[in-house]
Amino acid sequence: GQNIDQPTEMTATEGAIVQINCTYQTSGFNGLFWYQQHAGEAPTFLSYNVLDGLEEKGRFSSFLSRSKGYSYLLLKELQMKDSASYLCAVDGGATNKLIFGTGTLLAVQP
């Protein structure tokens, strides 16, 4: 089967660093995505990993280990506006169908 797991909720403090983990089991793998979704809005693309290692993009970094079926999203210098759901998604086949996890709701507190 296909399964993507993330923590349901996390809380962090403004200015701190938070790591959101994602583990996956899929029949195929063409890459892993992270999306940010603010309440009542559309998901927006954050990052894409297809090879093992760390991809850095400003305050956000994403890591992938294909052998472990594991990824994390690292958010540095947290801001209040980072409060949102973070969705892990895997492209598991030839049709580029993204399979989403249930998302992690991050609350950034002052």
Place this chain on the structure above:
Amino acid sequence: DTAVSQTPKYLVTQMGNDKSIKCEQNLGHDTMYWYKQDSKKFLKIMFSYNNKELIINETVPNRFSPKSPDKAHLNLHINSLELGDSAVYFCASSQDPGAIAHGYTFGSGTRLTVV
């Protein structure tokens, strides 16, 4: 300019009615999708079209029928609406498979409430 636009943004309707949601993208993408996001925020794919051709059809009741008149449009028609159809429906588009690294671009969603 809006890249992926959906209409309507909100839709409240009674059980048993038939309704349509429209989606248009001006990104020149070849592939379009419909996703359903339930109350627990879980996004699940329903359909995908590539150049007007249906390529993904998940286990969705046949009351749901997608239509793609051209590669820039993908509409969703729902017959005999049920309470369980209440959700947010997102349209999305992506470039050719070789450019998947850019991910999907999502529309702003249609919040469907069946009463």
